[in-house]
Amino acid sequence: MDHQPPPFFKRGPAPLARLSFYATLSLALLFFDSRFQTLELLRQGVSLFTHPVQQVAHAPVDFFQNAGNYFSSISRFQDENARLKRAQLDGADALLRTRQLEAENDRLRKLLDLKGRQKANGRVTQVLYAARDPFSRRVIVDKGQQDQIVAGQPVVDDAGVVGQVTRVFPFVSEITLITDKDQAVPVQIVRNGLRSVVFGLGDGQLELRFMPANADVQNGDLLVTSGLDGIFLAGLPVAKVVHIERDTSYSFARIYCVPVAGVENFGEVLVLDPRETTPLPAQLTNEAAAASAKASAKLGAKKKLPKRE
Amino acid sequence: MQPTFSSSRILQPVRPWFILFSLLVALVLNFLPTSAWPWMPDWVALIIVFWSIREPRHVGMGSGFILGLAMDVADASLMGQHALAYVLASYIASSLSRRILWFPLGQQAVHTLPLLLMVQLVQLGVRAMPGFVFPGLSYFIGPFIGALLWVPLTFVLLLPQFQPVDRDANRPI
Numbered sequence: 001m002d003h004q005p006p007p008f009f010k011r012g013p014a015p016l017a018r019l020s021f022y023a024t025l026s027l028a029l030l031f032f033d034s035r036f037q038t039l040e041l042l043r044q045g046v047s048l049f050t051h052p053v054q055q056v057a058h059a060p061v062d063f064f065q066n067a068g069n070y071f072s073s074i075s076r077f078q079d080e081n082a083r084l085k086r087a088q089l090d091g092a093d094a095l096l097r098t099r100q101l102e103a104e105n106d107r108l109r110k111l112l113d114l115k116g117r118q119k120a121n122g123r124v125t126q127v128l129y130a131a132r133d134p135f136s137r138r139v140i141v142d143k144g145q146q147d148q149i150v151a152g153q154p155v156v157d158d159a160g161v162v163g164q165v166t167r168v169f170p171f172v173s174e175i176t177l178i179t180d181k182d183q184a185v186p187v188q189i190v191r192n193g194l195r196s197v198v199f200g201l202g203d204g205q206l207e208l209r210f211m212p213a214n215a216d217v218q219n220g221d222l223l224v225t226s227g228l229d230g231i232f233l234a235g236l237p238v239a240k241v242v243h244i245e246r247d248t249s250y251s252f253a254r255i256y257c258v259p260v261a262g263v264e265n266f267g268e269v270l271v272l273d274p275r276e277t278t279p280l281p282a283q284l285t286n287e288a289a290a291a292s293a294k295a296s297a298k299l300g301a302k303k304k305l306p307k308r309e
Numbered sequence: 310m311q312p313t314f315s316s317s318r319i320l321q322p323v324r325p326w327f328i329l330f331s332l333l334v335a336l337v338l339n340f341l342p343t344s345a346w347p348w349m350p351d352w353v354a355l356i357i358v359f360w361s362i363r364e365p366r367h368v369g370m371g372s373g374f375i376l377g378l379a380m381d382v383a384d385a386s387l388m389g390q391h392a393l394a395y396v397l398a399s400y401i402a403s404s405l406s407r408r409i410l411w412f413p414l415g416q417q418a419v420h421t422l423p424l425l426l427m428v429q430l431v432q433l434g435v436r437a438m439p440g441f442v443f444p445g446l447s448y449f450i451g452p453f454i455g456a457l458l459w460v461p462l463t464f465v466l467l468l469p470q471f472q473p474v475d476r477d478a479n480r481p482i
Binding site for chain 2: 001011017018019022023024025027028029030032033034039042043046049054055056057058074130131132133134135136138140152167174295
């Protein structure tokens with residue numbers, strides 16, 4: 001019976017072993033997060049720890065902002081109040097007329113047996129902060145799962161589309177702005193009804209891609225959502241065309257736009273309710289069902305074949 | 310352990326709660342809404358590098374990984390982006406710690422600069438995989454400011470260890 005010497009300087013596994021373990025783990029996380037988006041549960045779990053720390057970090061900032069508001073002069077508020085009253089009065093005639101037009105539109109749609117338009121309802125949320133990540137354009141707002149926010153809801157401000165809810169945490173949710181790299185919004189040109197998709201460039205601008213070089217697009221054209229995606233309601237203003245490059249050596253024109261909404265100004269935004277899903281026409285669903293039945297029958301036949309042999 | 314090799318002052322052993330506290334403070338500093346100032350140093354990276362050099366047996370890749378995950382979630386970046394960068398920085402810092410501590414403080418700061426730059430470069434590389442977006446040169450100013458902060462940071466974080474040991478009348482020395 002001989003005794004092992006006690007481990008005097010116990011240091012665990014070798015550093016290189018630990019490095020390869022943690023590096024592999026991070027790479028696996030990276031891979032799964034960027035390819036499959038299956039780590040939302042882990043994200044929500046970690047956010048339960050980070051959320052209170054973030055609140056602690058934001059408390060002094062909020063305090064100083066509130067203090068600044070408190071001491072700002074009363075004349076500024078009076079000015080603002082007068083301006084808002086004037087704006088309300090300016091918009092009053094349009095609003096009254098819109099109500100009447102909406103009622104008329106409803107009646108006409110009923111007469112024509114068309115489906116009624118969905119009303120835009122939503123809830124006001126406060127933008128808490130912009131994500132610190134310099135590679136993406138995202139903001140965090142103060143409503144989450146507790147307020148029945150779900151991923152995919154469109155977000156607008158008083159002028160137009162701001163972005164889309166992409167992740168929902170228990171108390172906050174994350175909005176990807178339309179200016180984020182490759183964030184797509186299906187749009188329509190108001191002037192001629194031309195449909196396209198507008199992509200974020202990541203530098204505060206948007207680009208209208210895959211438009212032929214001779215497409216009828218002009219500087220100053222207003223783009224509104226086309227509603228074909230089933231997510232955004234049709235007719236919400238998105239962007240304005242500011243610059244067009246038509247180079248005949250490329251098959252597509254390069255069309256740059258700027259967002260209409262104050263996408264990068266952080267204040268309050270409206271998270272619109274998810275759009276009602278429109279069922280496909282009966283004929284289409286039947287065809288799809290038949291096709292899938294055929295495919296599964298084929299698959300079954302293929303599986304059976306080796307057994308017979 | 311001494312602040313540097315040339316110093317004759319012997320420090321008290323570090324208290325684990327102070328390490329934890331400093332890491333938490335770094336996390337809070339990183340969570341401040343400073344997205345408008347891209348030149349802000351990455352405080353968590355700085356503190357992890359600091360403790361990996363001073364106390365490689367207390368703070369290492371494990372803490373780097375956990376704090377990295379917290380940063381990933383809070384920053385809405387890809388899961389594992391900060392974690393990978395912090396783990397690599399912590400590994401290099403802890404394996405170089407014996408060497409770096411021989412230098413005076415100014416030269417220690419110069420040693421930390423490539424480490425902090427690597428943290429940013431790793432994240433840039435990770436983000437370049439799905440589609441390259443260059444965040445601007447100001448993204449690389451943070452590490453330089455972090456290296457400049459090394460000397461004051463060393464004094465602040467070693468302050469609890471500078472306290473004199475309780476005097477004992479019966480002790481011979």
